[in-house]
Amino acid sequence: xxxxxxxxxSKEQLDCKxxxxxxxxxxxxxxxxxxxxxDKQERIKSIFRRKIFPVFIxxxxxxxxxxxTFIVEHSKIITAVKDQYLAESGETEDGHLLYLESGIARCYxxxxxxxxxxxTRIAKKGDVLIDTNAFLxxxxxxxxxxxxxxxxxxxxxxxxxxxxxxxxxxxxxTFIYFLAEKEKQHAAYQHLLKSSVDERVKLFxxxxxxxxxxxxxxxxxxxxxxxxxxxxxxxxxxxxxxxENR
Numbered sequence: 001x002x003x004x005x006x007x008x009x010s011k012e013q014l015d016c017k018x019x020x021x022x023x024x025x026x027x028x029x030x031x032x033x034x035x036x037x038x039d040k041q042e043r044i045k046s047i048f049r050r051k052i053f054p055v056f057i058x059x060x061x062x063x064x065x066x067x068x069t070f071i072v073e074h075s076k077i078i079t080a081v082k083d084q085y086l087a088e089s090g091e092t093e094d095g096h097l098l099y100l101e102s103g104i105a106r107c108y109x110x111x112x113x114x115x116x117x118x119x120t121r122i123a124k125k126g127d128v129l130i131d132t133n134a135f136l137x138x139x140x141x142x143x144x145x146x147x148x149x150x151x152x153x154x155x156x157x158x159x160x161x162x163x164x165x166x167x168x169x170x171x172x173x174t175f176i177y178f179l180a181e182k183e184k185q186h187a188a189y190q191h192l193l194k195s196s197v198d199e200r201v202k203l204f205x206x207x208x209x210x211x212x213x214x215x216x217x218x219x220x221x222x223x224x225x226x227x228x229x230x231x232x233x234x235x236x237x238x239x240x241x242x243x244e245n246r
Contacts, residue, residue, distance in 0.1 A: 049068075051099070081147065088144050103148075103151015105124075105151075107120050108222075109144065217231060
């Protein structure tokens with residue numbers, strides 16, 4: 001909005017008018033921020049009800065009063081862009097539990113002995129990421145978490161997660177459930193690495209439909225513990241067999 005300046009106004013009148021304009025702009029910014037914050041809270045609430053509530057009710061049978069409000073007020077929702085780091089190894093400040101509403105991320109660390117990067121997980125929509133040791137014992141962040149595809153992420157700091165568990169003891173069952181899911185994923189990954197190259201590629205791509213066209217295949221090859229050339233050959237064979245079976 002443009003404001004014309006009347007040259008006949010006194011300095012005091014101009015200062016007063018400028019002050020009103022300044023206050024109006026501050027109010028507009030405040031209203032805009034409030035609307036944006038409300039929108040984010042509604043998005044968190046919607047995701048919580050669609051994704052977390054079903055698991056919670058399955059494990060506990062009911063949702064205690066105040067739980068939803070606590071999570072909405074203490075969580076943040078961010079738009080993470082491709083290549084952005086959500087966490088970096090060696091960090092000592094308060095970490096975060098991460099829930100991927102959309103997008104793809106990799107968890108990896110550098111193995112000094114082997115002199116290479118080890119990708120331990122490729123996470124996608126619906127996955128929960130947490131460094132258990134950092135949360136429980138306050139140790140340094142063990143791995144890097146980097147977005148491979150832009151997406152939406154809900155974060156809850158470890159400090160707030162501890163407050164949540166202290167205030168709502170019934171949440172322990174849900175928390176243990178997600179830790180168990182993490183252990184199952186790790187066990188499945190170790191089993192995957194014992195398979196042949198072709199079997200590794202097939203199992204991974206069958207369980208992650210379309211992912212090879214969404215992210216750099218170097219990351220998939222590293223995750224499956226093979227060279228990019230080996231993966232490319234196995235991937236071509238996989239696609240050929242898929243086409244033949246149609």
